[in-house]
Amino acid sequence: xxxxxxxxxxxxxxEPPTGWRRYFGFSTDxxxxxxxxxxxxxAFFLIGGLLSMVMRAELITPESDLLDRSLxxxxxxMHGTIMIFLWxxxxxxxxxxxLVPLMIGARDMAFPRLNAVAFWLVxxxxxxxxASFFLPGGTAQAGWWSYPPVSTQNPTGNLITGEAxxxxxxxxxxxxxxxxxxxxxxxxxxMRAPGMTYFRMPAYVWAVLSAQLIQLAALPALTAGAVMxxxxxxxxxxxxxxxxxxxxxxxxxxxxxxSHPAVYVMALPAFGIFSEILPVYAxxxxxxxxxxxxxxxxxxVVSVLVWVHHMYASGTPGWMRMLFMxxxxxxxxPTGVKVFAWVATVWRGKLRLxxxxxxxxxxxxxxxxxxxxxxxxxxxxxxxHVNNTYFVVGHFHYIxxxxxxxxxxxxxxxxxxxxxxxxxxxxLGKLHFVLAFVGTNLCFLPMHLAGLHGMVRRVxxxxxxxxxxxxxxxxxxxxxxxxxxxxxxNMVGAWVQGKPAPDNPWRAIGLExxxxxxxxxxxxxxxPIVISxxxxxxxxxxxxxxxxxLKPH
Amino acid sequence: MDSSxxxxxxxxxxxxxxAHDHEAHDxxxxxxxxxxxxxxxxxxxxxxxxxxxxxxxxxxxxWLPPGVEGLEVSAPTINTIVLVSSSFVIYFAERALKQNxxxxxxxxxxxxxxxxTYFLVGQAIEWRGLQFGLTTGxxxxxxxLLTGFHGLxxxxxxxxxxxxxxxxxxxxxxxxxxxxxxxxxLFWHFVDVIWIVLFCLIYLxx
Numbered sequence: 038x039x040x041x042x043x044x045x046x047x048x049x050x051x052e053p054p055t056g057w058r059r060y061f062g063f064s065t066d067x068x069x070x071x072x073x074x075x076x077x078x079x080a081f082f083l084i085g086g087l088l089s090m091v092m093r094a095e096l097i098t099p100e101s102d103l104l105d106r107s108l109x110x111x112x113x114x115m116h117g118t119i120m121i122f123l124w125x126x127x128x129x130x131x132x133x134x135x136l137v138p139l140m141i142g143a144r145d146m147a148f149p150r151l152n153a154v155a156f157w158l159v160x161x162x163x164x165x166x167x168a169s170f171f172l173p174g175g176t177a178q179a180g181w182w183s184y185p186p187v188s189t190q191n192p193t194g195n196l197i198t199g200e201a202x203x204x205x206x207x208x209x210x211x212x213x214x215x216x217x218x219x220x221x222x223x224x225x226x227x228m229r230a231p232g233m234t235y236f237r238m239p240a241y242v243w244a245v246l247s248a249q250l251i252q253l254a255a256l257p258a259l260t261a262g263a264v265m266x267x268x269x270x271x272x273x274x275x276x277x278x279x280x281x282x283x284x285x286x287x288x289x290x291x292x293x294x295x296s297h298p299a300v301y302v303m304a305l306p307a308f309g310i311f312s313e314i315l316p317v318y319a320x321x322x323x324x325x326x327x328x329x330x331x332x333x334x335x336x337x338v339v340s341v342l343v344w345v346h347h348m349y350a351s352g353t354p355g356w357m358r359m360l361f362m363x364x365x366x367x368x369x370x371p372t373g374v375k376v377f378a379w380v381a382t383v384w385r386g387k388l389r390l391x392x393x394x395x396x397x398x399x400x401x402x403x404x405x406x407x408x409x410x411x412x413x414x415x416x417x418x419x420x421x422h423v424n425n426t427y428f429v430v431g432h433f434h435y436i437x438x439x440x441x442x443x444x445x446x447x448x449x450x451x452x453x454x455x456x457x458x459x460x461x462x463x464x465l466g467k468l469h470f471v472l473a474f475v476g477t478n479l480c481f482l483p484m485h486l487a488g489l490h491g492m493v494r495r496v497x498x499x500x501x502x503x504x505x506x507x508x509x510x511x512x513x514x515x516x517x518x519x520x521x522x523x524x525x526x527n528m529v530g531a532w533v534q535g536k537p538a539p540d541n542p543w544r545a546i547g548l549e550x551x552x553x554x555x556x557x558x559x560x561x562x563x564x565p566i567v568i569s570x571x572x573x574x575x576x577x578x579x580x581x582x583x584x585x586x587l588k589p590h
Numbered sequence: 591m592d593s594s595x596x597x598x599x600x601x602x603x604x605x606x607x608x609a610h611d612h613e614a615h616d617x618x619x620x621x622x623x624x625x626x627x628x629x630x631x632x633x634x635x636x637x638x639x640x641x642x643x644x645x646x647x648x649x650x651x652x653w654l655p656p657g658v659e660g661l662e663v664s665a666p667t668i669n670t671i672v673l674v675s676s677s678f679v680i681y682f683a684e685r686a687l688k689q690n691x692x693x694x695x696x697x698x699x700x701x702x703x704x705x706x707t708y709f710l711v712g713q714a715i716e717w718r719g720l721q722f723g724l725t726t727g728x729x730x731x732x733x734x735l736l737t738g739f740h741g742l743x744x745x746x747x748x749x750x751x752x753x754x755x756x757x758x759x760x761x762x763x764x765x766x767x768x769x770x771x772x773x774x775x776l777f778w779h780f781v782d783v784i785w786i787v788l789f790c791l792i793y794l795x796x
Contacts, residue, residue, distance in 0.1 A: 147620045215631060223624040227616075253631040261638035265735065274724060274731035276642075282650045282728030287642050294638070 063157065065149035066558055067138050070156045072456065074131025075449070077156075078124050081163055085119035086518055088112050093480075093514035096507045101498035109497040110178035111170070111199070117181030118166065118203065121299075122210045125441055127159050129306045130217050132448055133245045135456065137221065139549035139556060140239050142230025142565040147223040155216035162209035169202040177203035180495060182292055185277035185285045189269050196271070204267045211260050218252040221245060230548070232567035232581075239547060239571045240329050244309025247333040248302045255298040255341055262291025286351050293344035301340040304436065305333055307444035308372075311379055311397050314451050317545040318394035319386025322572040325378045332371035339368050349417055350424045358417045365415035369408065376405060391543075392466030396447035399474045403439030407432060410485065425495075427506075428488025434481040438517070443473065446524065453531065454538030458554045461535060465527040472520035479513025540588075546573050546580055551587050562589045618769040625773045629780050636784050639739065640791060643732050647795075655727045660796045662716075669712040670789050673744075676705035677782045680775050687768055692758065699755055702778070706748045713741055733792065740788055743781045750774045 059069055060076070092112050095103040104112065134152065138145055146152045169176040176199040179188035188200050225246045229238070265276040266288060275281035277288050316323045323329060345353055345361040353361075379401055388394070410432040413419045423429060446469070453461050483506035488494075492503045499507070541550040548565055549556070563586040569578045581587070647653060654660070683698035717737075722730040754774050757763050 148624060215628070218631070219624045219628050222627050223620050227620055227623055253627060254634060257631055257634035258638040261635050261642070264739075265642070265731075268724075268731065268735065272724060274735075275728045276731050276735075278728075282646070282652045283731075284646055284649065287645060290645075291638060291642070 063153050065145070065153050067134050067146045067149065067152060068456075068556065068560075070152055071131045071133075071135030073156055074127050074134060074159065077159055077163070078127035078131060081119050081123035082128070083521070084167075085116050085124055086521065088116040088119070090514055090518050092116065093511040095497050096499070097511040099499050099501045099504055099507075104497060106497055107175065107178060110180075110495070111176040113495055114177050114180050114203075115166070115170075118177075118207075119163075120437065121181065121303075122207065123159070123163050123166070125303045125437060125445075126210070126214065128445055129248075129303060129441075130214075132310075132445070132452075133221065133306060134217075136452065136549060137224060137242055137245055138228070139552070139560055140242050140547060141225060141228065142233055142548050142561065142567065143224060143228040144559045144561065144564075146220050147228055148220050151216050152220055155213045155220070158209050158213035158216075162206040162213070165202060165209070166206040169199045169206075172197065172199050172202065175199055182289075182296065183266065184292075185266065185269065185288050188266065189277065191270065198270065201267065201270055204263050204270075208260065208263055211256055211263075214252050214256055218249040218256075221249040222253065230561075230565045230567055233565075234567075236327060236330065237567055237570045238330070239309075240312035240323060240326060240333070241306070241309035243330040244305040244312070244333045247337040248305040250334075251298045251302050251305075251337045251340060255295045257295075258291050259295035262288050262295075265291075286348070289348050289351055290344070293347045294341070297344040297347060298337070298340040300433075300436065301336055303441050305336060307400070307441045308333065308375055310444045310448045310451075311401060312375075313547075314393050314397045314447055315379055315382045316572045316574055317451075317543050318389045318391060318397075319383050320389075320574050321382055321386040322574050322576070323378065324381035324384075325374070326570065326572060329375055329378045332374045335371040336368065339364065339371070343368060346415055346420070349420050362415055362417050366412060369412055372408060376401065376408070391450075392461070392463060392470055393447045393451035395467065395470045396443050396450065396473075399470065400440050400443035400447065403435050403443065403477065407435035407440060410435070423488050425493055426488035427484040427492045427494055430494050431481045431484030431488060434484070435477075439477050439481065443477070446470075446473070449528070451543070452549075453528070454542045455549055455554050455556070457532050457535075458538050459531050459535030460538045460542065461527050461531040465523045465530075469520055469523045469527065472516060472523070476513050476516035476520050480510050480517055481513070483507070483509040483513075547571065548580070548587075551581070551584055553588060557589065561587050563587060618767045621769050622772060625776065629776065633780070633784070636739075636787075639736055640787065643736060643791060646728055646732065650728055652727065654729055655722045658722055658729070661733075661793055663793050665712065665716060666789065666793055669709050669716075670785065672705050672712075673709045673785055674782055676702045676709075677779050679705065680778050684771060684775050687758075687764070687771060696755065696758060699751060699758075703748055703751050703755070706744055706751070706778075710741060710744055710748070713737060736788055736792060740781070740784055743784070747774070747778050747781050750777060 059066075060073055064070060064073075091104070092109065095101070095109060095112075101109070134146070134156075137143075166176075173195055174191075174193035177183065177188070179200065183200065183203065191198055191200075225238075225242060265274070268274040269276050269278065269283075275283040277283045277285045279285060312323055312329055343361060343365040345357055346365045349358055349361075383398075410428070414423070414429065414432060450461060450466055453459070487503045487506035487510075490503065492499055492506075538554045540552065540554050542554075543550075548561075548567075551565070552560060563583060565581040565587055566583050567580065568582050569580055571580070573580060679698055680702040683695050683702060686692075686694040686698060717734075722733075724730055724734045751774055754771050757770065
């Protein structure tokens with residue numbers, strides 16, 4: 038009798054995941070899915086990076102001598118598409134998948150199976166996109182924005198063109214993103230642990246919530262545009278054909294109504310990463326936590342009201358230019374608030390310059406630079422001058438590499454001990470940072486110069502007067518390629534034979550650091566009861582009232 | 591010692607029940623919340639199409655294809671009345687289910703499906719009688735895109751309703767609430783509201 042009762046009363050015991058096979062199957066554990074996202078997207082990051090190095094090799098001389106011109110068109114189209122839809126989006130979603138349930142004190146996402154389906158769509162459309170290299174006419178060549186009439190041309194006459202496959206891949210990516218967004222919003226709104234009020238959530242969770250709200254509000258516009266574009270290509274409709282009453286600028290509206298806010302879908306989680314990591318390594322609470330949290334939401338609201346600044350040169354009437362110049366510059370207010378909060382957090386802190394902190398500080402420096410060129414681009418006269426030049430290319434690479442990818446690396450180093458249960462090698466990490474920081478600036482800073490002097494983007498040959506900037510940029514690009522080698526060595530080596538990590542190697546404050554490394558399948562033995570706000574550095578109040586009960590005994 | 595075990599023994603199943611109920615309830619709530627979030631997002635696709643329609647109609651120099659005067663309104667109006675009325679029928683079906691009147695629920699549910707099917711057939715007949723096709727200028731493309739995309743949603747709604755009708759025959763199907771029926775019904779209202787806007791945009795604003 039007593040024996041049967043003791044069996045009934047026995048708490049379920051969860052072993053930490055050990056089998057590597059689980060990472061290759063249909064797992065519904067948010068932590069496994071998070072790792073699947075991160076590893077898959079990193080593989081595509083390497084492919085996209087190889088394409089960019091081929092382009093930089095072409096651009097090291099003014100003549101078009103390495104590649105066929107239409108192959109060069111394929112290269113930049115695929116490079117942009119891969120980096121945005123197969124590296125930045127899925128890697129950030131993967132990180133959020135891993136961290137959000139842990140940070141809000143939930144056992145999993147709200148819809149675990151939907152989560153797994155959303156992940157498995159990523160390799161599907163990734164492989165689909167790669168397969169378009171083998172089509173008779175090659176891949177899509179209209180750039181990652183696929184403007185008609187360039188994208189609706191079909192010189193080879195095949196029904197299945199690279200462009201059609203591209204649209205299909207983007208559509209699957211959109212389905213996956215919407216599934217993820219519904220899941221994240223439901224999880225964050227409804228699955229928070231007892232006592233985890235909105236203003237006790239870490240700033241990273243606020244950033245993810247804001248980013249996913251943007252996905253829900255803006256992504257359907259791109260879907261609408263893509264459906265119409267596909268009909269134009271495959272069925273011969275006239276939506277974007279001006280000769281038959283259509284309007285190509287309408288596509289630009291659809292595209293940028295999503296793709297400008299998409300920049301904030303990518304940047305907001307990076308901002309969230311800064312807000313998480315800086316307090317840990319400065320041993321100070323995040324300065325102005327509530328303002329930082331609300332500014333994320335403000336950014337997502339303003340971000341859907343600025344899209345026409347991409348279209349100043351598309352026959353946009355003057356009043357619209359003025360309106361969107363104003364709204365675009367308005368974004369600088371909440372982002373400026375964040376930058377000041379980060380600087381104030383670091384100010385007079387006891388800084389510990391470990392790899393994650395170095396990546397954060399480097400990324401914030403480059404983000405400030407990108408923010409300044411961003412305000413320049415928002416201004417109509419400057420934008421008309423540098424429209425479609427390398428100035429724009431340099432600007433957004435400071436965002437997507439200098440800020441977001443660097444933030445991603447910071448996050449990967451910072452949470453690596455938690456995710457794998459191993460410590461990474463600090464020396465290799467610092468080497469990676471130095472190479473990446475120098476490489477980013479060497480590659481993308483000279484582009485601004487070339488752009489200001491009038492070098493247009495998306496061409497494989499250029500005037501010899503731009504040769505100096507391009508040689509520098511190419512050297513920087515190759516350096517960036519090299520910089521991923523110590524990273525891969527570090528991650529793989531440490532995962533296989535690194536020092537076992539303690540539960541909380543950084544003495545960080547947060548629910549994810551209160552469970553074992555790696556966390557058990559159900560995350561928490563008992564759900565945490567949160568009794569204070571995040572970032573209690575230098576204060577003595579505990580974060581939860583039942584810390585001892587979170588881990589199995 | 592012994593008494594403490596017996597008290598735990600008596601409490602334990604009750605607690606487990608509460609926890610299970612709580613979890614099931616929470617799951618249904620999450621599902622409904624997620625579904626509403628999804629519908630809000632889905633409505634943005636329609637809003638984009640509507641905005642595109644309005645923008646092109648207001649700016650294009652050649653709107654109607656040559657030889658086309660406009661759309662006939664009376665048959666679509668009857669269609670509209672049927673579709674909008676079905677929203678009320680499905681509401682009463684849902685209410686019957688909440689009062690555990692299963693037979694009444696199934697009858698009203700079937701009636702909703704029939705009204706939805708009537709709408710689709712009516713639209714197909716209208717399409718067949720038109721003098722322009724999908725590729726006839728910008729007007730043909732937009733007309734078929736908007737009505738077709740909405741019709742696809744009506745079809746999905748009817749299929750969902752069929753699924754729910756089949757599930758209602760499974761014994762004990764509603765032991766954990768009827769969130770599936772609630773969601774299908776909400777989807778149907780969504781499809782109706784979209785149609786009202788679409789009807790005003792395409793048929794009334796000519």
